[in-house]
Amino acid sequence: MATGRTHRPATRSRGIPEATVARLPLYLRALTALSERSVPTVSSEELAAAAGVNSAKLRKDFSYLGSYGTRGVGYDVEYLVYQISRELGLTQDWPVVIVGIGNLGAALANYGGFASRGFRVAALIDADPAMAGKPVAGIPVQHTDDLEKIIKDNGVSIGVIATPAGAAQQVCDRLVAAGVTSILNFAPTVLSVPDGVDVRKVDLSIELQILAFHEQRKAGEEAEAVLEAEAAAAAAKETGKGPDGDVPAVMPA
Amino acid sequence: MATGRTHRPATRSRGIPEATVARLPLYLRALTALSERSVPTVSSEELAAAAGVNSAKLRKDFSYLGSYGTRGVGYDVEYLVYQISRELGLTQDWPVVIVGIGNLGAALANYGGFASRGFRVAALIDADPAMAGKPVAGIPVQHTDDLEKIIKDNGVSIGVIATPAGAAQQVCDRLVAAGVTSILNFAPTVLSVPDGVDVRKVDLSIELQILAFHEQRKAGEEAEAVLEAEAAAAAAKETGKGPDGDVPAVMPA
DNA sequence: CCATCTTTGTGCATGCATTCACAAAGACAT
DNA sequence: ATGTCTTTGTGAATGCATGCACAAAGATGG
Incomplete structure (x- = not known):
């Protein structure tokens, strides 16, 4: 801060x-x-x-x-x-830079909802010299060397990191040093930043893993329910009494 | 469920x-x-x-x-x-389909971390007939018409939606009807699904808006601190006493 | 002007998540 | 063995978020 x-x-x-x-x-x-x-x-x-x-x-x-x-x-x-x-804070204009113009960075640059609400892509930055000057979404890509100047000239306070994991912390440090105080991180890394800088993280693979957990849990419960139902059926056969009515009916897979 | x-x-x-x-x-x-x-x-x-x-x-x-x-x-x-x-649940293999192969869908298909941990891109699906057959990330894109068959043939239970907002709910409905029970949604829409289906949402523009909020708050506090400091300075001048020591020193912008 | 009906705004209770702080568990040296 | 030292696992305290349920506010019609 x-x-x-x-x-x-x-x-x-x-x-x-x-x-x-x-x-x-x-x-x-x-x-x-x-x-x-x-x-x-x-x-x-x-x-x-x-x-x-x-x-x-x-x-x-x-x-x-x-x-x-x-x-x-x-x-x-x-x-x-x-x-x-x-x-x-959307009544004002927020210039944003995107660092790392790979597949994801390009997708972000092209993302319409970006521009719609107060956000403006001020610059695209990539470390690959071959990318420099190439237009993506109508904006020419600039080289990482000019990062600090770009940030300062445009008064950028929000940066988006879409680089590989290995480069993320370094890019982050440079962004912060240049004056960026909010970062949206797409790289699968934990970024460490000084106090007063906000970081939000978007992580594909984490979201999928959370889904997988619930998916597995669902499958497990279903199997468990089948077992319960079978046990109940067996018990019913044994004792001659019916199931207790609280066991959901399930189709065995 | x-x-x-x-x-x-x-x-x-x-x-x-x-x-x-x-x-x-x-x-x-x-x-x-x-x-x-x-x-x-x-x-x-x-x-x-x-x-x-x-x-x-x-x-x-x-x-x-x-x-x-x-x-x-x-x-x-x-x-x-x-x-x-x-x-x-990562010790098992989770086949995943990606629906909507635009910029974002392509980026997701190419995303390495996807495949790394138990997840396998089983199919890419798009509504544009011109896309059909074209390989993206080495996988040929298939047409939406075959969605149900693809889901069933591959035993897919996790779907990723990367379509425009307008198509998302319809795609979602078809995925669910075909047997998908977990959805990762990149389209900026609220999806409604039956009980037992998990939805997780990744929304660029929401993340940016949250950052903007904090960014604005920081700017506001800084301005407020400047005002406070000025007021304190004025008061000090007035009464001849120094500041109370609790007011942080700030450089006026 | 009064009665009725709708819908907000919020006090309160409940439940989940975080954090503290420490006893119990075990490694390791002597 | 015994004592010391590290680090876990967890009860208890606190704080945040959610959802209920209802009083107060205001619209609307007679």
């Missing part, structure tokens, strides 16, 4: 909970869709459904922003879009 | 907390790196540092898996790699 304080002692920070912040973009997206359909107002129930959360949570989330709803009616869509945008 | 029960009543599920599951891949990656360097054992402190968490959390996480450590020594790296892999 620029002041050298890690956590300033709760001075006035209106303190929107992190979990709420993470949902605001979701609401914003749903609201934008409503706005495009010229829907004037929306109830917490409807909006919650569109955003995939429950309505009590949504109302509590909004309560942190202030009282923007009208009882008996709902929320004014346009007004709420504006308030959330402002709260998220 | 195949049994029709949404939450089976805590029957035996050894109940590893979700937050822990989400960290296991992180530990696994750190452990794999250690394993490659032939490090035999590691303490919770060291491993925690490598994974970017604190050691108490790590120990508690591992305690859900069982007692695999040795007091006074630490954890056996190889053994732990095996245990976590098994717990995550």
